[in-house]
């Protein structure tokens with residue numbers, strides 16, 4: 400009998416997040432802002448455009464002059480403005496983005512004008528014919544029409560994406576207060592686990608898949624990572640590695656292996672001795688022995704280090720990282736909604752249910768009108784010709800996510816996580832969930848990388 404009560408995954412997630420506090424603020428330069436979470440609001444110090452700006456290449460005019468032939472009294476190019484006001488009866492040449500000169504109240508695009516040869520006028524005098532009368536304000540962006548001085552352009556708690564980097568640059572926010580990135584140490588455990596460079600393998604050895612995978616996962620979550628290597632199944636070695644994580648001031652230690660019921664599963668007893676285990680078994684498949692502890696480090700001012708003891712099976716580690724560790728890393732990094740996002744997806748094959756544990760079935764989501772060819776769902780969904788005929792009429796209607804299983808789900812088979820962009824939430828029950836059933840799917844990867852369905856992804860009619 401295990402000493403640990405079996406809890407549900409939502410309970411485990413709640414426990415972890417309730418013990419996770421966002422890290423404090425640090426200052427970073429704009430070049431390091433991508434993916435970080437803002438720790439303070441960002442306001443615009445000035446307006447954009449800072450001057451009335453032309454939307455077109457053409458002529459700055461006085462709108463009430465209407466059509467006719469006019470002398471071109473100067474030029475306003477982006478970044479350079481002749482010091483000439485435009486008086487009634489005159490115009491100035493202007494380029495897109497350039498300041499509209501004083502006196503002008505509209506821009507006429509060059510397509511609505513004609514150059515006129517000077518007839519006996521002063522040498523070099525330019526004249527132009529305005530063929531279309533302008534309305535006041537035409538083709539001018541007023542001061543502050545994109546951003547007004549004092550506008551709140553980004554809020555504390557927002558994750559900085561690519562567009563946000565541009566927004567920060569445009570308002571001159573080159574030094575930013577963001578939440579500190581969590582420091583995450585990763586340790587593999589096990590006498591059989593050897594470095595990935597090992598070739599050939601010795602008797603009973605396997606290469607360490609988890610450390611590289613978990614370091615990559617933590618780095619992708621924006622963490623600063625520390626590689627603690629592999630600890631043998633020996634108390635002294637494990638203690639040494641835990642001490643190294645503390646010494647490095649890791650916020651989080653992720654271990655893999657050694658959390659189950661074997662006589663060499665030493666991680667839980669070590670955590671019991673040095674900290675508080677909040678749970679040691681979770682009703683989930685895979686990942687049942689998932690363990691979570693916190694250590695209060697007296698010699699470092701009582702600061703907290705979180706320890707996630709992930710099961711050794713590589714898929715169990717992968718799934719547990721996504722479900723429990725990733726939301727915690729996001730919250731540490733300042734995310735206000737750290738949970739994984741869900742969408743609804745239609746199964747393309749039958750799934751046998753597990754009567755004891757809900758399953759997180761690895762799948763690739765595809766957005767299409769029909770199930771992907773060759774799947775069980777495709778066989779029952781009607782012919783593709785029929786579907787194509789209907790599709791022509793209905794545009795995007797009927798499109799949905801289809802979940803394609805990654806195959807054999809045994810927790811040792813890491814290929815079951817290959818190309819997976821979702822974990823399907825398969826309820827605990829007896830029997831089979833049939834192809835065509837709709838299930839919830841937790842997104843674990845970028846949907847922008849999902850496979851393109853046969854025939855491509857359609858767009859709104861009219862393109």
Ligand SMILES: Nc1nc2c(c(=O)[nH]1)N[C@H]1C(S)=C(S)[C@@H](COP(=O)(O)OP(=O)(O)OC[C@H]3O[C@@H](n4cnc5c(N)ncnc54)[C@H](O)[C@@H]3O)O[C@H]1N2
Pocket residue numbers: 587588589591592605606607608609610655656657658659660661664685686687688709710711712713715810811
């Ligand atoms: N009597 C019981 N035995 C087991 C139970 C149980 O409830 N009662 N639970 C099983 C479940 S479920 C899991 S999951 C595993 C988890 O065990 P551990 O976390 O103790 O992991 P290990 O025994 O160390 O390793 C399991 C498996 O994974 C391989 N492994 C370990 N580390 C790595 C690595 N870094 N890279 C690649 N592969 C790794 C290891 O060789 C084993 O094959 O326990 C079940 N047992």
Ligand code: MOO
Pocket residue numbers: 683684685686687688710712715810
């Ligand atoms: O729960 Mo374990 O992770 O199935 O193999």
